[in-house]
Amino acid sequence: MVEVKSHPCFLTPSKLNPDYPLFVYLPGMDGNGQLLRRQTAGLESAFDIRCLAIPADDLASWDVLTEQVVDLIEKEVEKQPDRSVYLCGESFGGCLAIKVALRRRRMRQPHSPPLFDRLILVNPASSFNQRAWLNWGSLVSGWIPEVLYRLGSVWLLPFLSAMERVSREDTRALLDAMQSVPPKTVIWRLALIREFDVDESELAEIAQPVLVIGGGADRLLPSVAEAKRLAGVLPNAKVVVLPKCGHACLLEEDVNLYEIMKANNFLESRDAVSLLSAS
Numbered sequence: 001m002v003e004v005k006s007h008p009c010f011l012t013p014s015k016l017n018p019d020y021p022l023f024v025y026l027p028g029m030d031g032n033g034q035l036l037r038r039q040t041a042g043l044e045s046a047f048d049i050r051c052l053a054i055p056a057d058d059l060a061s062w063d064v065l066t067e068q069v070v071d072l073i074e075k076e077v078e079k080q081p082d083r084s085v086y087l088c089g090e091s092f093g094g095c096l097a098i099k100v101a102l103r104r105r106r107m108r109q110p111h112s113p114p115l116f117d118r119l120i121l122v123n124p125a126s127s128f129n130q131r132a133w134l135n136w137g138s139l140v141s142g143w144i145p146e147v148l149y150r151l152g153s154v155w156l157l158p159f160l161s162a163m164e165r166v167s168r169e170d171t172r173a174l175l176d177a178m179q180s181v182p183p184k185t186v187i188w189r190l191a192l193i194r195e196f197d198v199d200e201s202e203l204a205e206i207a208q209p210v211l212v213i214g215g216g217a218d219r220l221l222p223s224v225a226e227a228k229r230l231a232g233v234l235p236n237a238k239v240v241v242l243p244k245c246g247h248a249c250l251l252e253e254d255v256n257l258y259e260i261m262k263a264n265n266f267l268e269s270r271d272a273v274s275l276l277s278a279s
Helices: 034-044 062-079 092-107 125-130 132-143 146-160 168-179 183-195 223-233 257-263 269-278
Strands: 009-011 022-026 048-053 085-090 118-122 210-215 237-242
Touching: 009 062, 022 062, 022 092, 034 048, 034 168, 034 257, 048 062, 062 085, 062 092, 085 092, 092 118, 092 125, 092 183, 118 257, 125 183, 125 223, 210 223, 210 257, 223 237
Parallel strands: 022 048, 022 085, 085 118, 118 210, 210 237
Antiparallel strands: 009 048
16 A cells, blocks of 8 residues: 555555445544455455545544545545445544544535445444543543553553454554554544544434444444444444454454445445446
8 A cells, every 4th residue: 555645645455446336444543544454355356445544643623534534535436426435434433434424414515416325334433432441541541651652552452352363463463553653643533532422313314324333342342232323323224243353353364344245235236236247
């Protein structure tokens, strides 16, 4: 993938598929877009992938970050306006994806097409405030020296993933991603998640099909309960529970996001037909 610029941008894998549906991935707290690595090969068989990368020193508000993402997607759509767009947000990126969906809906002119066709939320951090210890930790993290913060990143690994299901290489990548973000930025992004609050009446306005994936072994957030809550509000949502998976489930060795989408009939009918013809 290309290097991250000084402002949010899209990273692209080495294999581009301009004739395929567009798949936009919004990452977790690390913001670097590289942790989709285990899913890239499977997704490339069906999609043209873009991964959002947020600079490590970026302290943008929800509103600014949302506008930037909308602009990036719109530029991609302008290149090929007839293809489907799938928006996928993981953890922090799940909150951002919801913000993008609501912002686009509020600003959309009558009769103009939606920004995306399908929404995928993977262990969205919208349940952050349901974990009292996380909320408390986010408030005091500003007092922790950087050396202790980096040591704490190692301590957090078992909460972020089911370690026995993640390869050594991917565990190293996860740790590197965590430690690439300076404490000041982590504190800022934790504050954003802590302040994330979307009224259920607004969520009910998201009409696109939504796939909400929850890790049953998520020790960081109550992701299964949150997936079910969201599915009870979103008018066209389906829940997929991965019983043995942790918070960073897309790094786990037996998780294949594309196969999950296929198994749950989550491909647009025109995309499924096109892919079947291509194969």
